[in-house]
Amino acid sequence: MSEITDPVELRELLGAPTPRAVAKERRTLHARDREWIANSPFVVLATSDADGNCDASPKGDPAGFVRVLGDTTIAIPERPGNRRADGYLNMLSNPHVGVIFLIPGRGETLRINGRARLVREAPYFDDMVVRGHRPILAVEVEIEQIFLHCAKAFLRSRLWQPEQWPADTLPSQARLVKELIPDSPETLEQLEQYYSAAYENKLYNT
Numbered sequence: 001m002s003e004i005t006d007p008v009e010l011r012e013l014l015g016a017p018t019p020r021a022v023a024k025e026r027r028t029l030h031a032r033d034r035e036w037i038a039n040s041p042f043v044v045l046a047t048s049d050a051d052g053n054c055d056a057s058p059k060g061d062p063a064g065f066v067r068v069l070g071d072t073t074i075a076i077p078e079r080p081g082n083r084r085a086d087g088y089l090n091m092l093s094n095p096h097v098g099v100i101f102l103i104p105g106r107g108e109t110l111r112i113n114g115r116a117r118l119v120r121e122a123p124y125f126d127d128m129v130v131r132g133h134r135p136i137l138a139v140e141v142e143i144e145q146i147f148l149h150c151a152k153a154f155l156r157s158r159l160w161q162p163e164q165w166p167a168d169t170l171p172s173q174a175r176l177v178k179e180l181i182p183d184s185p186e187t188l189e190q191l192e193q194y195y196s197a198a199y200e201n202k203l204y205n206t
Helices: 007-014 019-023 031-038 086-093 123-128 152-157 173-180 188-194 197-202
Strands: 042-048 054-060 067-070 073-077 096-102 109-119 138-149
Touching: 031 067, 031 109, 042 086, 054 086, 067 123, 073 123, 086 109, 096 138, 123 138, 173 188
Parallel strands: none
Antiparallel strands: 042 054, 042 096, 067 073, 073 138, 096 109, 109 138
């Protein structure tokens, strides 16, 4: 094994970025960035705590669920979940975050890096209501870096090409939970019922 241990060695291996790759970085939202955010139903929010322990959490809602508050600020609503709050706890000790915006069928992604703060109430919460439910809280991100990322990863993975998707041979969610958490008090039948079609009805209930 040959490990890379310094930036010079890494740059010698990868080469220098193209001028276009360097120039695409911005600090304020362009009209096209706003349009991208308005069409995105899914983001990944990356965080780390003060010790560098990391978390990447998916967030999803109807397209446009992330609200643009200004040229340098966005807000991501929180919906009911498992209450672990890993990413939010990270933000309290280290506000630096990264966000990737995905649009189904598009290979490019929009990337935003910045500083986050947790907001428990704000006037714009009324504009984030889904199925009659206001967000529990919101993550406001002050943008420090924003740019579009190319489609190479999606082209290589063929993520949006259904004909290339593998057969679903993995166990059901209920079976995975029972296998990975053997001490879970629920029976497999109870877990199957929990993760059944009725699961969608619980999406916005605490």
